[in-house]
């Protein structure tokens with residue numbers, strides 16, 4: 001069917017404007033959905049209201065859904081329509097008119113009940129005025145003013161001053177808990193969850209009315225919050241007298257806002273020396289563009305327990321006094337178990353994350369090495385191993401082992417004296433006993449030298465071979481657990497990456513290598529706090545503010561004196 005639609009719009013000054021459309025379709029759909037041939041963009045019209053169908057018997061209309069249709073004012077669902085009929089669809093009138101020559105059907109569409117009229121009418125009906133409530137506007141204004149003044153200003157101030165003598169700020173003071181606190185009316189927003197248990201006790205933080213919160217009030221509960229930097233070494237006022245509330249606002253909802261704002265930190269750290277001339281720290285104001293290379297804290301003299309911060313740019317070397325070539329162990333061609341079978345080691349064979357995923361569980365000889373590096377000492381007793389630990393203990397174990405073997409007899413060694421090869425269980429005379437123990441001493445002496453040699457303990461450790469063998473010691477091992485203690489890092493957030501993306505372990509031949517990633521590798525993903533294209537990283541993503549080990553920020557004593 002060829003259809004002509006004329007959309008009519010009546011102008012305010014009178015006169016009608018027409019917008020015409022030609023449609024060719026078997027079925028003419030009517031409704032608010034844009035797919036309809038007759039598109040009626042009014043919220044009061046359903047998405048699909050009606051269809052018009054041309055049949056040999058004429059033009060038929062049919063309602064769809066529940067929406068009512070009107071034919072010349074009467075509600076209908078199906079009807080035959082002819083030229084001159086008016087179909088009512090919601091606020092629209094659709095009239096069937098004489099078609100032009102090239103069309104089968106022609107209709108006009110007009111919005112006869114515009115929305116504005118309804119709303120206007122509704123407003124007219126529901127208008128009420130203060131006057132209808134029995135008082136003049138002025139009287140109402142005064143009444144409401146008094147309610148506000150008494151309820152929200154007078155009462156809170158009144159109760160505040162009545163009880164001002166017990167205003168110690170002590171949140172747990174019973175007096176506070178029991179009095180009715182009209183000052184709740186002034187609460188400017190929801191407290192953080194951690195503070196909800198005393199949230200209505202305004203005086204716990206607002207010690208004096210109309211004054212800012214004091215550090216002392218916070219210190220009643222937070223006396224241990226440590227300083228950021230040593231207040232003796234860096235006695236700058238902005239650091240020592242900083243108000244807790246300058247950084248920690250409250251009334252901002254259940255989870256306290258993290259102090260994400262990096263300008264807070266950058267204000268000092270952009271030019272740290274100007275306020276703290278004695279500092280040795282470099283400046284940092286934005287992780288993406290102004291932050292020094294990382295300086296891991298490296299063991300440089302384990303015997304004296306010396307640790308030094310060395311920049312990764314200066315290629316630091318660690319003296320851990322533990323030998324370990326990563327490369328050898330990650331090369332499947334070279335890895336063998338004691339039974340000769342080949343083995344493939346992965347990072348996770350030795351490094352597993354701590355519960356919580358921050359750093360790695362400490363390497364442990366028994367768990368990670370001893371399957372392959374077995375502390376055997378006697379070819380004839382391949383299953384015998386000494387325990388891993390203090391050299392003195394090792395020597396003792398060897399002694400006890402060979403003494404027991406000698407006294408027991410039955411040693412299958414051809415070169416051993418007859419007395420230790422004798423049938424087990426036969427009694428020994430005193431000279432025989434001496435002879436047996438003499439053999440045992442030779443044996444444990446030999447075994448101890450072997451066990452402390454480069455084949456065993458010495459393969460991993462640095463040994464100090466001073467004095468008799470039982471006094472030999474192993475240099476203390478420093479397997480660093482925290483390389484960058486001035487910041488924190490979590491492996492948990494980086495599981496998507498491979499270990500070797502950050503740690504070039506597979507090429508390292510010495511434990512002296514420091515296998516940590518440089519700052520540039522982090523900048524592949526992390527940029528400053530204002531970045532929109534990368535992970536925006538403000539200072540507190542990686543740094544603490546209340547530095548552990550510093551003295552507390554506020555002394556509680558000062559509170560007591562107040």
Ligand code: HEC
Pocket residue numbers: 183184185186187188189195198199200201202203204205206211212213245246248249250251
């Ligand atoms: C945990 C401590 C704490 C408690 C309890 C507390 N406030 Fe506050 N309030 C603050 C801090 C912090 C600010 C930030 C202003 C500043 O620098 O001292 C503040 C600010 C305000 C402000 C100023 C507007 C604003 O949001 O900065 C009003 C008003 C206020 N508090 C009312 C109350 C009322 C009323 C109560 C009791 C229902 C209350 N507070 C309980 C800590 C507290």
Ligand code: HEC
Pocket residue numbers: 171192194195198204205213214217218219220221222244245248256
């Ligand atoms: C009545 C005791 C009390 C007072 C007074 C108090 N707090 Fe707290 N605050 C707590 C407790 C309890 C926690 C939750 C334990 C925690 O994280 O140490 C907490 C947590 C916090 C937290 C950490 C919230 C989080 O979820 O990480 C901040 C920040 C804090 N308080 C700041 C302040 C400031 C600033 C003031 C002074 C305006 C103050 N508090 C006064 C008891 C108090």
Ligand code: HEC
Pocket residue numbers: 215218219222225242243244245246247248257258259260264540544545546553554
């Ligand atoms: C110069 C800003 C600054 C000042 C001043 C400051 N803090 Fe903080 N505070 C921080 C930052 C940054 C954090 C860590 C980031 C975070 O959790 O939002 C923090 C964390 C905390 C936490 C949570 C600790 C945790 O382990 O989760 C508490 C509690 C806290 N501060 C209490 C105080 C108290 C009490 C004072 C006043 C004696 C104070 N702060 C002064 C910046 C500040």
Ligand code: HEC
Pocket residue numbers: 228229230234236238239259264265266267268269276278279280281486487539540543544545547
């Ligand atoms: C009022 C000035 C000031 C502000 C604000 C400040 N710092 Fe500091 N910061 C210092 C001083 C001073 C030191 C000590 C310098 C030193 O030890 O040589 C320091 C030390 C540090 C250190 C080295 C920590 C250590 O244990 O030696 C880090 C990391 C740090 N600040 C990060 C931050 C972060 C993150 C912020 C923002 C939440 C911040 N700073 C805000 C002045 C400030």
Ligand code: HEC
Pocket residue numbers: 320322324326329330345346347348349350351363368479499500503504505506510511512513514515516
């Ligand atoms: C056979 C056990 C073993 C395997 C497998 C192993 N490591 Fe290690 N790793 C160690 C030992 C032992 C240390 C401590 C000695 C040292 O500093 O080299 C260590 C130290 C490290 C350190 C500390 C930083 C440093 O410079 O010493 C990193 C990082 C590290 N390994 C990464 C890896 C990665 C990545 C892999 C896999 C590609 C891996 N390791 C595989 C045993 C292993």
Ligand code: HEC
Pocket residue numbers: 323324325328329334335336337343345350363364365368369370371372373454459460
């Ligand atoms: C899968 C078995 C296996 C494990 C587990 C293993 N190693 Fe090894 N390790 C070997 C083998 C095999 C060699 C000799 C490789 C070669 O020289 O080709 C070796 C060599 C070494 C060497 C070099 C010895 C030398 O004299 O050159 C050291 C040091 C060492 N391992 C330490 C360790 C430490 C420490 C651990 C535990 C953290 C460990 N290994 C775990 C099999 C292992």
Ligand code: HEC
Pocket residue numbers: 322363364365366369370373375386387388389390391394451452456457458459460461474475476477478479
């Ligand atoms: C395959 C390498 C390997 C061999 C062989 C080995 N150790 Fe160790 N040893 C380690 C590792 C790794 C550590 C550090 C982790 C731990 O305590 O298990 C360590 C730690 C120690 C410590 C503690 C050092 C300290 O400062 O905490 C002593 C003592 C020690 N070993 C003695 C020995 C003695 C004695 C032998 C020979 C009987 C021996 N080790 C053989 C790898 C080895």
Ligand code: HEC
Pocket residue numbers: 262265266269280281282283284285286287291292293294295296297309483484485486487522526537538539540541542543
């Ligand atoms: C993506 C993590 C990350 C971000 C973000 C970050 N830092 Fe660091 N920052 C580190 C690491 C890692 C170190 C090395 C820590 C160490 O040596 O123990 C460091 C070191 C520092 C140091 C010591 C500088 C020196 O001389 O060695 C200061 C000061 C510092 N950062 C301040 C900041 C400030 C201020 C911001 C914010 C503008 C910031 N950092 C943002 C990771 C970060």
Ligand code: HEC
Pocket residue numbers: 347348351358359360361362480481482483484485487488489491494497498499500501502503516517
């Ligand atoms: C995004 C880079 C990154 C990735 C990926 C990564 N690490 Fe690390 N890793 C670090 C940083 C940074 C440190 C230093 C943290 C510190 O001690 O301050 C570290 C420390 C370590 C240490 C030494 C300190 C400790 O925790 O014992 C080992 C071992 C280690 N990583 C092993 C691994 C292994 C294994 C993987 C793979 C599962 C891995 N890392 C993946 C960045 C990474």
Ligand code: HEC
Pocket residue numbers: 488489490492493494497502517518519521522523524525526535541542
């Ligand atoms: C491949 C991208 C990528 C690289 C490279 C990368 N990071 Fe991240 N890092 C992330 C993502 C993603 C997060 C999660 C961010 C978040 O939760 O908002 C994250 C989170 C962190 C966090 C917050 C940890 C936590 O769980 O709260 C720290 C700290 C951090 N990264 C440090 C580093 C350091 C240091 C390096 C360089 C040695 C580094 N990252 C390299 C992607 C990366």
